[in-house]
Amino acid sequence: MFLEGVRPRVFAHRGLSLGAPENTLLAFRHALEAGASHLETDVHASADGIAVLSHDADCDVAGTRIRVDRLSMAELRRVGLGTGQTFASLREGLDAFPDARFNIDVKSAAAAEATAVAVRDARAIDRVLITSFSEARRRTAVGLLPGVATSASAPVIIRTVLAAGLGTAAPVRRSLTGFAAVQVPESVRFLRILTPRFIRAIHAAGVEVHVWTVNDPDDMTRLLDWGVDGLVTDRCDLAVKVIAART
Secondary structure, eight states: OTTOSSSSEEEEETSOOSSSOTTSHHHHHHHHHHTOSEEEEEEEEOTTSOEEEOSOSEEEETTEEEEGGGSOHHHHTTSEEETTEEOOBHHHHHHHSTTOOEEEEEOSHHHHHHHHHHHHHTTOGGGEEEEOSOHHHHHHHHHTSTTOEEBOOHHHHHHHHHHHHTTOHHHHHHHTTTOSEEEEOSEETTEEOOOHHHHHHHHHTTOEEEEEOOOOHHHHHHHHHHTOSEEEESOHHHHHHHHHHHO
């Protein structure tokens, strides 16, 4: 179900943060109202082992530095983030938007099991994708959620880029066995990852290509012309308009 429906897909990166703090329920609501097909979010674990929607392990809130993993979920819910929002748990997000599809980046080792628990308890395995820069974190969470969609971690992406450079399909297919998507930036420092050739190689393996973080409409248009399957963007409102103008 996670990758069902019409492409290209619009992933709202941490929700839509126009008038709402990122990774909050209000930001997710704004994104869905703007037409995003998927919600992208990040998960840490609270001191009591609850999966928390937060990109950073430590945050500056009203001049006070806090660490997510040193506060309980109850304490985090009392931290004001602005516009009436507080930290929310992953379970709360899944329950608040029961028809939404969540792209979940597991940000810490403790968050891997906490994420799996939240997804299982919400009965949301069919509408989430699990990813992480860490292959160990990704494997842990995916191992606890049989059948869940997953995208490649950083080590797998590096291996895939090298395999795609060989120009033969078999190494890319082997590298991406079991993955639904490759989610990549256009480049990392001086290394270009995304090219039309790379996209063709990934598609030949039966895997989707999603690009982050794309906020400029001209870049969106160029990447869609190249054939990417999804845009991960802070401006899902603009991405929806760019895609609509092409149909």
